[in-house]
Amino acid sequence: MNKFLKDALIYIDGRFKLSALLEFAKKKKVPEHKHSIWYYFGGICLFLFVIQVITGILLLLYYSPSVDSAYESVHTLMSRVKFGWLIRSVHSWSANILISAILIHMFSAFFLRAYRKPRELTWISGFFLLLIFFAFGFSGYLLPWNELSFFATRVGTDIAGTVPLIGHALKNFILGGPEISDVTLPRFFWFHVAILPLFTVIILGVHLVLVQVLGMSKPISLSDDKVREVPFFPNFILKDMLGWLLILVLIGVLCVFLPWEIGQKADPFAGTPLGIKPEWYFTFMFTTLKIVPSHILFIEGEVLAILGFMVGGLLWMLVPFLDKKASKEKKSPFFTWVGAFILLYIIVFTALTYLLPNL
Amino acid sequence: MKQRHKKSSLVFILVVPAVILSALTVYAQTNSCIACHREMGDELAMPAEAFKLDVHQEFGLSCSDCHGGNPAEEDVDLAKDGTFEGAPLREQIPEFCASCHSDSSYMRRYNPSLRVDQLDLYLTSGHGKLIKEGDTKAAVCTDCHGTHGILASSHPKSWTFPWNIPDMCGRCHADKDFMKGYRIPTNQLEEYEQSVHAYALFEKKDLSAPVCNDCHGNHGAAPPEVTSIAFVCRQCHPSTGELFSKSPHKTVYDELGISECEACHGNHKIFPPSDDMLGTGEKAVCIECHDPDSKPYQIASRIKKLLDDFIQQTDSARDLLEQASGKGVDVSNPMFKLREANTLLIMVRNLTHSLDIPAIEEKIQEGEKVILEVQEAGQAALKEATFRRRGLIISTFFVFLLAIALYLKIRLIEKKNQAK
Numbered sequence: 001m002n003k004f005l006k007d008a009l010i011y012i013d014g015r016f017k018l019s020a021l022l023e024f025a026k027k028k029k030v031p032e033h034k035h036s037i038w039y040y041f042g043g044i045c046l047f048l049f050v051i052q053v054i055t056g057i058l059l060l061l062y063y064s065p066s067v068d069s070a071y072e073s074v075h076t077l078m079s080r081v082k083f084g085w086l087i088r089s090v091h092s093w094s095a096n097i098l099i100s101a102i103l104i105h106m107f108s109a110f111f112l113r114a115y116r117k118p119r120e121l122t123w124i125s126g127f128f129l130l131l132i133f134f135a136f137g138f139s140g141y142l143l144p145w146n147e148l149s150f151f152a153t154r155v156g157t158d159i160a161g162t163v164p165l166i167g168h169a170l171k172n173f174i175l176g177g178p179e180i181s182d183v184t185l186p187r188f189f190w191f192h193v194a195i196l197p198l199f200t201v202i203i204l205g206v207h208l209v210l211v212q213v214l215g216m217s218k219p220i221s222l223s224d225d226k227v228r229e230v231p232f233f234p235n236f237i238l239k240d241m242l243g244w245l246l247i248l249v250l251i252g253v254l255c256v257f258l259p260w261e262i263g264q265k266a267d268p269f270a271g272t273p274l275g276i277k278p279e280w281y282f283t284f285m286f287t288t289l290k291i292v293p294s295h296i297l298f299i300e301g302e303v304l305a306i307l308g309f310m311v312g313g314l315l316w317m318l319v320p321f322l323d324k325k326a327s328k329e330k331k332s333p334f335f336t337w338v339g340a341f342i343l344l345y346i347i348v349f350t351a352l353t354y355l356l357p358n359l
Numbered sequence: 360m361k362q363r364h365k366k367s368s369l370v371f372i373l374v375v376p377a378v379i380l381s382a383l384t385v386y387a388q389t390n391s392c393i394a395c396h397r398e399m400g401d402e403l404a405m406p407a408e409a410f411k412l413d414v415h416q417e418f419g420l421s422c423s424d425c426h427g428g429n430p431a432e433e434d435v436d437l438a439k440d441g442t443f444e445g446a447p448l449r450e451q452i453p454e455f456c457a458s459c460h461s462d463s464s465y466m467r468r469y470n471p472s473l474r475v476d477q478l479d480l481y482l483t484s485g486h487g488k489l490i491k492e493g494d495t496k497a498a499v500c501t502d503c504h505g506t507h508g509i510l511a512s513s514h515p516k517s518w519t520f521p522w523n524i525p526d527m528c529g530r531c532h533a534d535k536d537f538m539k540g541y542r543i544p545t546n547q548l549e550e551y552e553q554s555v556h557a558y559a560l561f562e563k564k565d566l567s568a569p570v571c572n573d574c575h576g577n578h579g580a581a582p583p584e585v586t587s588i589a590f591v592c593r594q595c596h597p598s599t600g601e602l603f604s605k606s607p608h609k610t611v612y613d614e615l616g617i618s619e620c621e622a623c624h625g626n627h628k629i630f631p632p633s634d635d636m637l638g639t640g641e642k643a644v645c646i647e648c649h650d651p652d653s654k655p656y657q658i659a660s661r662i663k664k665l666l667d668d669f670i671q672q673t674d675s676a677r678d679l680l681e682q683a684s685g686k687g688v689d690v691s692n693p694m695f696k697l698r699e700a701n702t703l704l705i706m707v708r709n710l711t712h713s714l715d716i717p718a719i720e721e722k723i724q725e726g727e728k729v730i731l732e733v734q735e736a737g738q739a740a741l742k743e744a745t746f747r748r749r750g751l752i753i754s755t756f757f758v759f760l761l762a763i764a765l766y767l768k769i770r771l772i773e774k775k776n777q778a779k
Contacts, residue, residue, distance in 0.1 A: 079689040230776070238769050245762045249755050256751045259687040 025233035031218045032228045038108035039216055041101055043240035044247055048098035049204070051251075052136075055091035056193070063143070065189035067182045070145040071265040078262055089255035097247065099137060099281050102130055110319070110339045114217035117327040120320035122214065125207040127317045132200050137279055139192040145185060150266030151276040153188075154180055159289060162302050163310070180268065220331055275357045284349035285309055290359060316342075390430040391438050392422040409508035418469045425455070450490055452499040453481050480579035487579075496537070503527060519577075522560055524570040525551055543582075547571075550628035558631070569595065588626075589619035596620075602713035607655075634670065637711055638663025662711055662719060669707060669723045673700050676730045679737030686744035693736035700729045 013019050030039065062081060064073040077084035106126060109115060115123035142153045157180070161171035176183035218227055230236055278286050288309075292301040315322065325332035352359060396407040410416055415424070423430050428443035439445075447455040457478035459465050466475050481487040481500075489497035503519060510517035518527040529548035531537055538545050551557050551571075559568035574583060574591045583591050593600035603609060603619060612619055623636065623644040635642040638659050639651070645659035676697060680690045703726035710719045 075689075075691065079692055085689065230773075235769065235772055235776075238765055238772070242762055242765050242769070245758050245765070249758055252751050252754060252758075256747045257687060259689075262689070262691075 022233065025237070026231055028212070028215065028232035029229035030216050030232050030236040031222075032230050033219070033222055035108075035112055035219055035222075038105075038112060039236075040240055040243045041105035041108060042211070044101045044243055045098060045105055046208075047244040047247065048094050048101060049200075051090065051094045052098065053197075055087050055094070058087045059091055060193065065143070065186050067145060067185050070143060070185055071262070074144040074262055078259075085259050086255055089260045090251055092260035093251050093254045093258075095137060095140065096280070097251065099133060102133055103281070106130060107339065107343055109217075111336065112217065112219045113323070113326040113332070113335075115320040115326075116217070116220075116323065116329070117320070119210070119214055119217055122207060122210040123320050124317055125203050125210065128203050129200070129207060132196055132203065134281065136192065136196050136200075137281065139188040139196065141279055142180075142185065142188045143192065144262060145266050146263040147266050147270070147273065148263050148276070150180065150268065151272050152278045153184075154272070155276060155286070156278045156282065159285070159306070163306050164303050167306075220326065220329055277353055277357075280350060280353075283353035284346045287349045287353045287359065312342075390421055391433050392426075392428065392430045395435065395438075406507040409506070413507055413509050414511045414514075415509065424459075449495045449499055450493070452501055453478055453487065453490065456500045477578045480576070483581070484576070484579045485581045498531060502531070521566045521568070521570050522564075524572060525557070528571045547627045550626075554627060554629045555631040556629060588621050592620040599709055599712050602710060602715075606712060606714045608714065632708075634663075634666060634708070637666065658714060658716065661716060662714070665716075665719055665723055666707060666711065669704060669726055672727065672730045673697070673704055676700065676733040676737060679734060680740070683737055683740030683744055686741070687747070688740040688744050690737065690740050693733045693740070696729060696736070697733050700726050700733065703729065 030036075059077070062073055062077045062084065064070060074088065077088055079085075109123065109126065138153075138156060141149045143149075157171050157174055160174060161167045163170055172178060174184075174187075175181070176187045277283055285305075289302055289305050292305045294301050296304050319335070320327070323332050323335050326335070393407045393410070397404050406422075410422070421430060422428070423442075426444050426446070427440075429438050429440050432438040432440070460473075461475050461478045463475045466473055477500075482491065486498040490499065505518060512519040514520060515522075517523065525548055532543075533545050533548040535545045556568050556570075559565040560570065572580065573594070575581060589600060589603070600620075609619075611617075612622065624630075624632070633642070636644050639646055639656060640663070643659065643663075645656070649656040649659065680694055680697065684690045684694075703722055707719055707722050707726070710722055713719075
């Protein structure tokens with residue numbers, strides 16, 4: 001290392017105390033066992049989020065958030081700007097992989113009971129991050145202002161409009177009026193690049209601090225055993241990086257062979273195209289609403305289904321407080337069955353959306 | 360007590376006559392024609408039932424406006440007073456309807472935009488002439504418009520709405536038994552249904568597509584003469600007609616008395632025009648008149664070759680773009696440009712009616728410039744696809760190298776840890 005670099009490092013270390021941070025990372029241990037692979041999904045989520053931020057900032061250079069120019073600006077980016085296709089494709093593909101990674105991370109944390117005491121707040125902050133990234137996906141989907149995104153947003157906001165009591169006001173708030181109009185796009189843009197990133201930074205900060213302070217949770221089945229532990233730095237972080245590289249290759253392959261399409265410009269006066277559906281991660285709810293009977297007893301079926309999802313979501317968030325056995329380091333098979341049922345339900349209903357579109 | 364009695368009496372004296380008077384007014388307004396005909400049931404009730412939807416009823420007209428009589432009278436004899444005309448005979452129907460429909464001052468009150476020359480036109484039509492000759496089988500107003508359930512022609516259920524007209528005319532003209540003795544074919548409907556015009560009307564729901572009356576006229580319906588067929592077609596195809604008029608065919612057709620468009624395209628069974636109709640191939644219409652060693656035969660062959668070459672160039676440019684699109688490169692701009700070439704192709708196809716080879720060549724050259732531009736864009740898009748794939752391979756190689764280095768580093772660290 002030459003003298004200049006050495007001096008620079010000493011200068012920076014003297015001010016930011018990086019060596020103390022490095023020391024903390026070296027001392028921090030991560031359990032290593034047969035379920036360790038699931039720990040890496042948190043890091044993958046973080047890596048994909050960083051990609052989203054970088055590509056999102058680059059997209060802002062060309063994107064114009066108005067109904068008259070949004071589609072054209074994305075089209076110019078895809079067809080005329082050098083590597084514009086790559087930036088947009090990376091942003092779109094990594095957004096979808098990120099949602100998948102968050103879901104895997106959440107279900108693995110659930111089945112390993114990582115939510116149990118003292119990590120209740122880690123779980124709850126993670127749950128809020130899931131909701132935020134759903135909102136990122138929903139708001140970002142409309143921004144290119146193409147036919148598919150326009151009508152999928154209409155379907156999505158129609159669902160939001162059926163939420164009991166607040167549905168009408170909620171839909172009006174999301175859209176800036178009773179229908180998707182020229183005020184909706186700037187509003188979605190504002191959510192996507194200002195409000196949601198702000199909430200993400202705060203909640204992600206809390207989530208990461210909790211992970212660092214409390215460390216990784218060990219599965220209950222291994223809590224009595226003497227589990228081998230490896231240093232967070234460099235052992236765990238290097239393996240994490242290996243995972244990131246594999247994800248990077250996957251994104252590259254997807255972008256080159258299946259670049260994200262732009263489709264046709266949205267025409268608000270056109271009829272809704274056949275088979276329109278929301279983004280894949282909302283389809284299990286969409287299909288449920290499609291097949292639910294019009295009335296169950298005296299309640300409207302759709303309203304009941306929405307209420308069911310809301311109550312289900314709330315219980316899911318509060319699971320660290322409901323699973324009393326886990327908090328006492330005891331196995332809780334009932335919750336394993338519940339989690340398995342929910343996972344199966346999501347997979348089956350998502351698959352049904354694509355396999356039986358006329359359901 | 361007396362006061363209350365007085366009040367009750369006053370109410371009784373005022374209210375009861377008012378109720379009776381309103382009942383009488385309502386009774387007086389009821390139409391005795393409709394009331395009686397409904398009671399009679401079956402065939403006699405049909406006019407009363409059908410009239411509910413009749414366009415005349417919408418304008419406030421009633422039975423007596425056509426048939427006379429006094430519908431306010433309950434008694435049949437009194438209702439059928441001196442003004443009662445009853446149902447007209449078939450041969451009287453045109454004049455019967457025209458008594459209002461040819462009266463411009465009367466029609467202005469209800470529908471000022473409606474023409475009032477239907478009877479005049481009708482009397483010049485094939486149908487009108489036959490009726491005058493005493494042939495009561497010939498169509499009269501009610502055969503096309505209905506009798507008591509007459510709907511406005513703009514109503515989709517009206518017999519005279521565009522997509523109902525072929526069947527409406529076909530009711531008589533496709534009926535062999537009915538048409539026996541008239542010495543005209545009865546396959547027009549069958550042929551029309553196979554035509555490009557029927558496809559546009561029934562499949563594409565294009566209400567501007569021609570139906571029977573667009574070529575034959577409606578009230579003045581008659582088969583167009585050989586000399587006028589071209590003018591009939593020119594109503595919708597003026598540019599093609601103009602080009603044909605400039606062609607050498609025009610003079611010859613006129614001299615020989617050949618109907619222009621019909622000679623190659625037919626009349627009722629007009630198939631979608633195909634490029635094969637041109638040139639010297641099996642399906643070409645040119646060879647029906649021109650011998651292989653004639654000059655026109657050579658011209659037909661030359662035009663066909665020019666057209667085929669241009670189509671081939673357009674197709675290869677499209678293939679190129681589709682290939683690039685399949686490889687994930689955005690080609691929407693050149694694809695849009697290709698539409699210009701398609702427009703020029705349509706113009707070239709139209710120009711073939713002029714048989715003007717220099718004009719065709721000029722248009723093709725214009726198209727070739729566009730195709731060249733599209734092909735260049737297509738090649739660039741394919742190059743871009745190759746660049747992306749190469750870029751992916753190179754970057755993946757380096758990422759894998761980095762991954763291997765990381766893996767080795769991890770193993771080294773783990774070995775060190777184990778040694779400790």
